[in-house]
Amino acid sequence: MTDANATLIKMEGVKKVFYTDEVETHALSEIHLEIKKGQYISIAGPSGCGKSTLLSILGLLDSPTGGGYTLNGQPVANLSISERTRIRNREIGFIFQAFNLIGDLTVYENVELPLTYRGTSAAERKQKVQHALERVGMAHRLRHYPSQLSGGQQQRVAVARALVGDPLILMADEPTGNLDSKNGEAVMELLRDLHRNGATVCMVTHDQRYANFAERTIHLFDGRIVEETQEARVGA
Amino acid sequence: MSTVWQDLRYAVRVLAKSPGFTVLAVLTLALGIGANTAISTVVYGVLLRPLPFPEPDRIVQLAETAEGQSGEMDLTSLQLQRLREHGQFFESIAGYTDVGFNVAAGNEAAHVRGMPVSADYFQVLRVHPAAGRDFLPEEDRGDGQRVAIISHAFWLRRFAGDPGTVGQKVLLNGDPYTVIGVMPDGFDPRASSDFSAGIAADVWVPLALVAKTVGSGENIGVVARLKPGLSRAQVDAQMSLITQEFRKQFPGDVSARQAIAFLPYQFMIGSDVRPYLLVLLGAIGFVLLIACANVANLLLAQGGSRGREIAVRIAMGATRPRLVQQLLSESLLIALAGGVLGLAVANAVLGWLLALAPVSLPRLSDIHLDAGIFGFTLLVSVLTGILFGLAPAIYTTNTTLSEALKEGSGKASAGAGRARLRQSLVVGEFALSLVLLAGAGLMIATFTKLMNTSPGFDPHRVLTMQFWLTGSRYKSTPEVANYYQSVVQKIEAWPGVEAAGIVAAGLPLERGGNNGVRIAGQHQSDWLASNYREASPGYFRAMGIALREGRGILDSDTGDSNQVVVINEAFAQKYLSNRNALGEHVYVNGVPREVVGVVADVKSYLDRPSEPTTFIPGAQTSYEGSKIWEGWFPRSIVVRASGNPLRLSKSVREAVAAVDPLVPTGAVRSMDQMLAHSVGLRSFMMMLLSIFGGLALVLASVGIYGVISYAVSQRTREIGVRMALGARPADVLRMILAEGLKLVAVGVALGVAAALMLTRLLEGMIYGVSMRDPLIFVLVNLLMVAVSLAACYVPALRATRVDPITALRYE
């Protein structure tokens, strides 16, 4: 938990408008948001409120129409696609609802993916992948293909893939959405453990039970932040 | 480098995971690349493979060309001499012509092709005798000396490969020649194509021996070796200067319309088949393009289902070029697999092509797969891989991330562009197919028309056998006439023979002699061009040529009797219009002859009108003149059989040998065979274009099937909505079929436009049918619509089975 008070993410007046010939759809308006290193933040709200759009912008999968976004001190709102790709690769780890493992790659190769796109040496890749899989308890399944794993196991591999590049922040989009409650809980515990060991986590979830795992919850409605709640820190 | 390796490994795995797709793609390409390689091999072998002479591109052929006339004409020996004097840009220049030699040995006779050549002929080609020596300049001066250089094959055949052959004598046409050299094995300077029966020359003798004769001296082929470093433009400029000088020097011979031109020597060889081969090359190129479009289509469909994977990779930090590289390595892998398999296909197709190739295809022995072709195939494979892989790779990597990563969202917005691309590919496939099918249709119509064109005689049950009398013991016209009579009598005595006769200076359906004639009493500034034939009394009956007026040739037409001529109807119409031909006098070879009969027109070429022709009784010809004709066109015995004529081959040979074993005989062919041969190139062309067109149509149908299937799967929701709004299955079926037809219609429209332009390339190959024949275009269009409707019907039927509830829940 080093440097706990440093600001990792700062959004100022971020908006996202989808334009078509005739209409502007305001998916996000006037988003002000600050996330500090080591925080565990959850984004909640009904469907269509803009949660996923916000997460896409936070994760540099998409760029805002307006407003400022600073990631780790660097303005990232208006970067070129290739710069965005580079930062995403190095600084952000993604966990998706549908796991999004690549079916034709083994567990090992899936986890290795972010490293191959940044040119890490083979030896270092091997060591890092091994380490990441150990952290999620999947080190014994290196040669398996995703289809040979249960949903919970797949999501753990996906978490390992998100971790492997030592990102600044983990972005999780409904990470338990495709899991039964037992596996869902296990993944949430995993995220909580990671958070306790210093990881910054930003999560979108529907599920009230899991929203409580986070220390802050941001409520979105019609593209605006309407409320922010602070949870008591769970455990110690 | 490691990423390339990684990509390839992954590509292997991806391809192995969808074997259906992989096999279909590889097979499609193997077919396309294989057929392409096979045709390219033929084209390369016949037209492009460097001739087996040092620096072959410096060798040129010189010929007289006339404005508005295709084809090149030979030069005269006088012109050759002048060219030599002007040849500051020729390193060497030489003339050659053809003769036939009777090579008698002991009790057997044989006929070989001989080439009188000027002394530096072999220097132009830069090929020298393997044993012995080249001609000396003095051997080719004055009337020439009787020395001969022989081919390796002849050396083996006639001298049994005796190392002491050089210095020995050989009898050519009864005259002793000293063998001074033996050419290396396989030397065949003109790739044999010019000889009607495809026989290579066996003997070379000095040109001076024939240069002053009327026939040979006026029909000289000229080849030259250009000095190194000369550009084509420089030589062209020089040539036009020389032409101007020639016009001054030979005002009678070189008119203002004529010019001396030069062509690359290689170009001359195979100039007859060049347009055919190039059309085939273009056609097979179309097939390959269609195959590429199909594989690109498959890749796009596959890419659609891989949107998620691509999106994940982008989210993980893959850059677009990196992803394109990854996808391209898959397509390259497919292409290379297709290429390797394609070589096997090429090998098979090539064997089949060569078995079917018309004999008029020159340089057959130069057609084979080799390292160069392997390299070419590899290159084609890589290029096709990029061609069909690039667009799908670019489209597939162009996804909207946040959409594609969501659960269940199969319809990324990039899908629209992809669908358009797939549709354009199918449209292109149909357009190209239409061009091929139109070409095939035109060739089929041509072939049918040709087969229904009467050659002017009854070709069935007729056998012909070539023979030569030069160098035999028949040295005057009466002796020749007697010989004819004995042979005909001997053959007619055989059971199964209905009639027999003899013709000289050319059979029907083949090139034959022609000369200038004059009509007595008619004032003419110019000679009238006419075909010239010498015939024995039985010839018309044996060949089945109908007599229209007067009489045919009789035994009573001897050297002492009235000099007569039989003409054909074309002659009568063209030169004796509106007059009773019988009794007119025609000067042939300067002799006035009375027209005693008119026979039906006989075709030398099925696709051209019959030319005016004169038939002179064999007993009334000039012996020396006949000898010249025989140098080019063998005499033929013509036998009408009561059954299968080929069964008589042996008997006819024996009959000729029984009369005189020292008369050499040549090819034995039935007129049916000659008829088939005369349409051989077109039948070959028709067959290949039909196969290509069919292949193209099948590939295009697979393409439209894929596109429509994919469209149906993409539109499941829409179809569900429509059904919820009241669409009946028939409405849905109609809608999907209409979608397919729309693509076909655009493709066909483009194809018709392209075909109207491209079928022009078939000019000269088609006969009896317009290049814009509406019936053919309509039939081809109907065929395409029918086939494509069938291809669309399956997915359309599937669309009618969409369950609206399931479709609407699928969001």
Place this chain on the structure above:
Amino acid sequence: MESLIQLRGLEKAIEAGPNKFFLLRRINLDIQPGEFVTIMGPSGAGKSTLLSIIGMLDGAWTGDYYFLGEPVHKLNIKKRNELHKANIGFVFQSYHLIDNLTVFENLEVPLSYKNVPHKERVSLVCDTLDRFHIVGKKDLFPNQLSGGQQQLVGVARAVILNPKLILADEPTGNLHSAQGDEIMQLFKRLNDAGTTIIQVTHSERNASYGNRIIQLKDGWVVSDNATAGAQVGAAHPA
């Protein structure tokens, strides 16, 4: 007055191996012309299934179903199809407009399946465009419209043939709240003009526009009440 819809002992089950799993159980329901009915209940309660059956999109059920007195359970597919075409309009949660057709053409789709002559078709579409104040959008494609506008077109398409019944499955589920309200007001107006409406929704707010709420749970009708403040006389049979 004759009931518009009469369901008697309607059941739908799916076979899951040896077990029969009921999606709808012993449904008895009468809906009168002019009602605005809301079907509510948790996920999996059978709401959408019931709507599909009423809309005659789903034919695999048992029991009796009378539509305007016609025994639907006895009709073949073709007859059902005709009955549905003539009387029912659908509004979907995700609009289900056809992407590559313009607004005008989308509105034309139901007409094209009913042999309406071209001239009449054009005038019907134009009338409807007018009525819904979307004339300016007639040449646009669905993806050029906001969600609310798309749903407006969806409703317009549902009513263009002037159906007796509109079935709406979560019609505002994909919309911002303001746009959702607009659509609900539109339904209200249509209902006031005499069209019967049955909607499925999760939202209490949307339900308050109607005059009757049917609660489903595990395939059973668990309650059937008039909404607070509904005009009882119009909603319930005497």
